[in-house]
Amino acid sequence: xxxxxxxxxxxxxxxxxxxxxxxxxxxxxxxxxxxxxxxxxxxxxxxxxxxxxxxxxxxxxxxxxxxxxxxxxxxxxxxxxxxxxxxxxxxxxxxxxxxxxxxxxxxxxxxxxxxxxxxxxxxxxxxxxxxxxxxxxxxxxxxxxxxxxxxxxxxxxxxxxxxxxxxxxxxxxxxxxxxxxxxxxxxxxxxxxxxxxxxxxxxxxxxxxxxxxxxxxxxxxxxxxxxxxxxxxxxxxxxxxxxxxxxxxxxxxxxxxxxxxxxxxxxxxxxxxxxxxxxxxxxxxxxxxxxxxxxxxxxxxxxxxxxxxxxxxxxxxxxxxxxxxxxxxxxxxxxxxxxxxxxxxxxxxxxxxxxxxxxxxxxxxxx
Amino acid sequence: xxxxxxxxxxxxxxxxxxxxxxxxxxxxxxxxxxxxxxxxxxxxxxxxxxxxxxxxxxxxxxxxxxxxxxxxxxxxxxxxxxxxxxxxxxxxxxxxxxxxxxxxxxxxxxxxxxxxxxxxxxxxxxxxxxxxxxxxxxxxxxxxxxxxxxxxxxxxxxxxxxxxxxxxxxxxxxxxxxxxxxxxxxxxxxxxxxxxxxxxxxxxxxxxxxxxxxxxxxxxxxxxxxxxxxxxxxxxxxxxxxxxxxxxxxxxxxxxxxxxxxxxxxxxxxxxxxxxxxxxxxxxxxxxxxxxxxxxxxxxxxxxxxxxxxxxxxxxxxxxxxxxxxxxxxxxxxxxxxxxxxxxxxxxxxxxxxxxxxxxxxxxxxx
Numbered sequence: 001x002x003x004x005x006x007x008x009x010x011x012x013x014x015x016x017x018x019x020x021x022x023x024x025x026x027x028x029x030x031x032x033x034x035x036x037x038x039x040x041x042x043x044x045x046x047x048x049x050x051x052x053x054x055x056x057x058x059x060x061x062x063x064x065x066x067x068x069x070x071x072x073x074x075x076x077x078x079x080x081x082x083x084x085x086x087x088x089x090x091x092x093x094x095x096x097x098x099x100x101x102x103x104x105x106x107x108x109x110x111x112x113x114x115x116x117x118x119x120x121x122x123x124x125x126x127x128x129x130x131x132x133x134x135x136x137x138x139x140x141x142x143x144x145x146x147x148x149x150x151x152x153x154x155x156x157x158x159x160x161x162x163x164x165x166x167x168x169x170x171x172x173x174x175x176x177x178x179x180x181x182x183x184x185x186x187x188x189x190x191x192x193x194x195x196x197x198x199x200x201x202x203x204x205x206x207x208x209x210x211x212x213x214x215x216x217x218x219x220x221x222x223x224x225x226x227x228x229x230x231x232x233x234x235x236x237x238x239x240x241x242x243x244x245x246x247x248x249x250x251x252x253x254x255x256x257x258x259x260x261x262x263x264x265x266x267x268x269x270x271x272x273x274x275x276x277x278x279x280x281x282x283x284x285x286x287x288x289x290x291x292x293x294x295x296x297x298x299x300x301x302x303x304x305x306x307x308x309x310x311x312x313x314x315x316x317x318x319x320x321x322x323x324x325x326x327x328x329x330x331x332x333x334x335x336x337x338x339x340x341x342x343x344x345x346x347x348x349x350x351x352x353x354x355x356x357x358x359x360x361x362x363x364x365x366x367x
Numbered sequence: 368x369x370x371x372x373x374x375x376x377x378x379x380x381x382x383x384x385x386x387x388x389x390x391x392x393x394x395x396x397x398x399x400x401x402x403x404x405x406x407x408x409x410x411x412x413x414x415x416x417x418x419x420x421x422x423x424x425x426x427x428x429x430x431x432x433x434x435x436x437x438x439x440x441x442x443x444x445x446x447x448x449x450x451x452x453x454x455x456x457x458x459x460x461x462x463x464x465x466x467x468x469x470x471x472x473x474x475x476x477x478x479x480x481x482x483x484x485x486x487x488x489x490x491x492x493x494x495x496x497x498x499x500x501x502x503x504x505x506x507x508x509x510x511x512x513x514x515x516x517x518x519x520x521x522x523x524x525x526x527x528x529x530x531x532x533x534x535x536x537x538x539x540x541x542x543x544x545x546x547x548x549x550x551x552x553x554x555x556x557x558x559x560x561x562x563x564x565x566x567x568x569x570x571x572x573x574x575x576x577x578x579x580x581x582x583x584x585x586x587x588x589x590x591x592x593x594x595x596x597x598x599x600x601x602x603x604x605x606x607x608x609x610x611x612x613x614x615x616x617x618x619x620x621x622x623x624x625x626x627x628x629x630x631x632x633x634x635x636x637x638x639x640x641x642x643x644x645x646x647x648x649x650x651x652x653x654x655x656x657x658x659x660x661x662x663x664x665x666x667x668x669x670x671x672x673x674x675x676x677x678x679x680x681x682x683x684x685x686x687x688x689x690x691x692x693x694x695x696x697x698x699x700x701x702x703x704x705x706x707x708x709x710x711x712x713x714x715x716x717x718x719x720x721x722x723x724x725x726x727x728x729x730x731x732x733x734x
Contacts, residue, residue, distance in 0.1 A: 059664070108466075128471070183553050186553075
């Protein structure tokens with residue numbers, strides 16, 4: 001059985017538990033996860049009794065045949081309402097849908113289809129499945145973990161090459177470095193950067209999500225790089241903070257503090273660990289050093305087909321970790337106007353030690 | 368007055384015409400268009416009586432201050448419901464919202480806020496504004512047109528450089544060429560490719576939206592390149608079809624046919640022209656040559672902050688062209704199993720001749 005068929009079966013089991021006859025999946029990343037389809041328009045009907053149906057429009061007939069060979073195909077310009085109509089014709093009573101994804105207009109269109117179909121024998125009812133597929137996606141299977149490993153390896157290697165070639169030197173601009181990092185990741189096989197690459201030099205490193213600009217790298221400054229590569233649709237996420245030239249005492253001090261916090265966060269990644277407790281494990285180190293107010297964001301997040309997905313790891317999170325979850329651990333200390341340090345890895349939670357996917361050294365690199 | 372302030376005033380006039388007290392804009396590209404904000408979470412309340420409000424969360428406080436200095440800021444984790452609550456507190460009765468963008472869950476959250484607020488003096492009513500902002504976006508202002516010119520220039524130059532360097536030669540793969548084109552566009556200042564670059568060699572050129580794979584370029588084959596660059600968030604879109612080595616008669620024949628069709632389509636771009644008639648002007652040329660069934664898609668589409676936006680130019684389209692619209696003209700003839708040709712430009716509709724933004728030659732390039 002293919003990975004995607006196994007994922008559809010898992011969703012089928014969820015649907016059965018909830019007393020649904022079928023689930024209409026409209027979120028395009030959820031559709032990709034459950035079918036392998038990478039086009040820009042597709043939806044999936046997973047039926048509790050089997051006999052699933054994949055819908056797309058005429059542009060993607062060939063691609064659907066190649067990427068989704070094991071699901072019956074429905075080609076229709078309207079796609080989602082067409083699938084709903086077919087669901088009703090095949091006897092669906094309670095139809096699950098994704099209320100966090102479907103727009104108000106989309107729901108109206110479904111309601112019209114069901115009202116028309118109600119002229120027949122079956123009256124269908126729409127029930128939100130909430131984030132059932134996202135919850136499933138939080139735990140990665142072997143194939144997904146392999147894609148994440150490759151995505152992280154591309155980012156590792158891109159940074160190593162740039163550092164080895166002397167591309168990270170005083171006088172260059174944040175934008176130049178960011179573009180080279182992006183280009184190098186593409187050359188190494190990334191489909192795209194995972195997100196807008198952050199290159200933050202000097203005082204800009206104190207801005208958690210600084211957009212690269214024409215600021216020049218200078219000797220003695222921090223250089224914070226937060227970036228990732230997308231491979232097979234899966235995102236890597238890594239932050240490293242370097243010093244150019246010579247590290248001052250205050251720089252070493254906050255670097256060592258963030259590194260200790262990050263190590264504590266990684267050590268707390270265990271099956272069953274509460275996400276709030278994981279955040280606290282790392283945060284307490286920074287708070288104890290008197291820098292609590294300078295760590296202004298959550299510790300980490302799940303990563304996969306989206307750069308931010310379940311689980312959220314922070315004081316406002318809920319739930320606990322499971323084996324196979326892919327998460328980031330990324331504490332930071334930001335001193336406004338001076339500079340900041342963030343150290344971030346992507347890891348897989350396992351029954352044993354977490355598997356580290358971003359392998360670039362976390363020793364303070366002085367270039 | 369800034370461009371974004373003028374755009375907000377235009378939306379304000381639409382809201383007043385429709386008897387709304389305010390419009391809550393949630394579509395992130397519409398928010399960007401109306402404010403200049405480029406973060407990943409933001410919404411805008413445009414009030415008929417003025418006193419607009421921009422909402423985002425704490426991550427973007429600084430960025431909002433820089434990018435949206437002229438709109439009052441509301442920082443709140445819930446952003447959209449928070450703006451709606453504030454709208455009611457400021458006396459909004461009829462509140463427009465974007466039913467094509469807001470999710471079902473998002474609407475429920477708004478309804479809860481309004482029900483709570485109804486305990487006070489004002490009872491607010493939610494009214495869909497449909498695609499009011501997208502309709503406004505279809506006509507570009509000077510600043511947007513300048514961004515589109517730059518985006519098209521990057522794509523032109525990237526292709527010229529690759530061709531000059533001999534990168535488009537037999538033995539190379541589609542994937543290699545696609546990645547080099549992407550990297551070159553980034554190096555030339557693009558923020559990103561406009562979409563997944565299409566490189567289609569030989570028989571693959573007959574697939575309208577082929578994904579680049581390890582197929583090698585071969586002498587005597589067509590090479591179809593459909594790509595674009597994003598600059599300031601604006602997308603360029605261009606297709607050129609080349610021949611490697613020597614062009615056979617059948618290749619010249621369909622190339623000349625598509626070129627004639629494309630010229631007819633460009634010539635039909637005029638203020639007031641019906642989009643169906645524009646499509647027909649180009650399509651009739653191909654139909655008359657007996658290849659109607661091999662032109663399987665619409666003639667073109669609007670382009671701007673999205674790669675596909677209003678107006679659609681095709682037999683299923685509706686409406687007419689206006690000065691300042693940015694559109695593509697991209698007929699194609701695809702002979703399954705043999706090869707295909709598409710020629711596509713991005714142009715601006717004007718009161719005079721359309722302005723051509725993609726300047727790469729449309730002579731059949733034999734490399």
